[in-house]
Amino acid sequence: MRDDAAASGSASATMLAQESGTIDEAILLPPIPPNSENGERKWARDYFSIAAGIVSVPSYSGSDERNILPGFYLRGRVSGFAFSTRGTNLQVDLVRQRRGEKTDVKLGPIINLRSDRTGRIKDPQVEALGEKKLAIEAGVMAGVTHTGLVTSGYDQLGFRVVALKDISGRHGSWAISPTIDYGTPLSKRAYVGVSASVNLYGKGFGGYYYDIDPAGSAASGLPVYDRAGRKATVGKYTLGMAGAYALSGDLRKGFVLIGGAQYGRMLGRFSDSPIVSIAGSRNQWLAGGGVAYQF
Template sequence: MDRFLPCLARRLPPFALLVLAAVLAAPAQAADERALADDGDRLAAADGAPDVPLPAQPAPARFLQDSEVNEDILLPPARPQDDDPDRTWSRDYFGVAVGVISVPRYNGADDNRILPGFYVRGRVSGYSFSTRGTNLQVNLIRQRSGRRLDWKFGPLVNLRSDRSGRVKDDQVDALGKRKLAVEAGFSAGVSYTGVLTSKYDQIGARVVALKDISGRHGSWVVSPTVEYGTPISKRAFIGLSASVNIYGKGFGRYYYDIDPAGSAASGLPVYDAAGRKTTVGKYQIGLAGAYALSGDLRKGLALIGGLQYGRMASRFARSPIVSIAGDRDQWIAGGGVAYQF
């Protein structure tokens, strides 16, 4: 146990609600939300260091967007051999998680839908990668074995399909579908092991920045996240996270403003405030945990689960899509099974 906890703390990201990824059969979509996923930010087990859930997002018509949803679920990556103090780079691993997740029908909706989720993560020669919903990211900073301070930086690509299909709300559907957006950007962060409750807990901070490169909303999203996690025992882990999503003007205009034609078709009032300026559109807090069926969080089977509360804010919250047809309060919950080898 004395050797297990330090190793687990180094390999297990403090927390991470890792995304129950999107339905494989439906058209592609993406990310914040939260499939199985922080900035989640959501329990994701560490890639040698706490890997924070990427900001994620709510589920569009058929997918869960990781970039705005931080409901990540823990997926421990370390193996027993990582106890070897002479190893330079964190050991290679591969992990997968499957389960179900309940997400809003769109970001700001007043009801949820149940989606199946799938998540993959791995590390090769110290370089880690992960899929969260329709989001793919790679960490270009190699993970060193036994290091307490870990930096992360790398590119990510995201497909955003919010409202790209029917959301089963007559007024919102009458506004018309939104086209699939392709976003590219980066994720950067740092985590530190042994801070508050013991030598084995972890605290981390990260930021995810995405820019539309497909000409859909023509704008950007930035999501800073802070998170904390700790192994409770050899079998159990718990994590907390808090994040905020900041949107550019074009994003608000494309997804939350309503022009006269849209107003006439839907019966919702004309609204143009969401696209006037950069907006803090959503706050999120999350709780996630894992319990190893194999008896060791670093390998084998584990039960995973997470709960996230989000609150639509400012100009987005005042949009009729949210204030009339939807709800400011957004809940996401998920659970499943993870396996790592």
């Protein structure tokens, strides 16, 4: 299989990573395995992958109500430089991938639009707290992936960290998400992957999205809460799986059916916030599917 074998399989995970506009719950974005074809090209081959579908997500992070949203995905590589969208963010890998490399180091910039609680809030009490403004975040992603580990010469184990800082003056804080993932093609037609991540947030993030001041309490009927913004904390963990099946008979090209699901659990000070413990749920589920096209 060539170096783009896993890209279509990762599209379902990428679409699911939207969760109300956040990226902190990345299910799976497997790196591209090395090119096994003979040739004289120095860099791994160019490719593009696009996908569209629908996802079912909580109406805000911590909600027990759901929204059905469109999901989109774009991924590619040109002259060894890879780029991808994940939900509402764009990231670029500035470390060029050479042809035939089994260990791929990644490092590059990322920009994200965080739209949690900016609209489509179904719970009347949380809606009464008022909508939040769109946050623009910028940061760095870094990671390493090794190809050819367990089941075949094309399975992949990866570790990555995404660090983001608000540059729009909304929550004025930061978010860090370390993720480990594993994916493998089962054949030229089928692909499966799993991942796990933990999400850490600065105190400004917790205060902006999860604390409730006296005015908000009076408007919503929810109790005053100020613990989420007292200090940086782990706010959530996630476990996910994704899969793909090639309609063309080959995951590396043509149309591919994609799907996936994710379970998340709100933790600590975030889970104790009334918008979660009273108006929402600590358990967070996502699911989605669609069609990808790779060329």
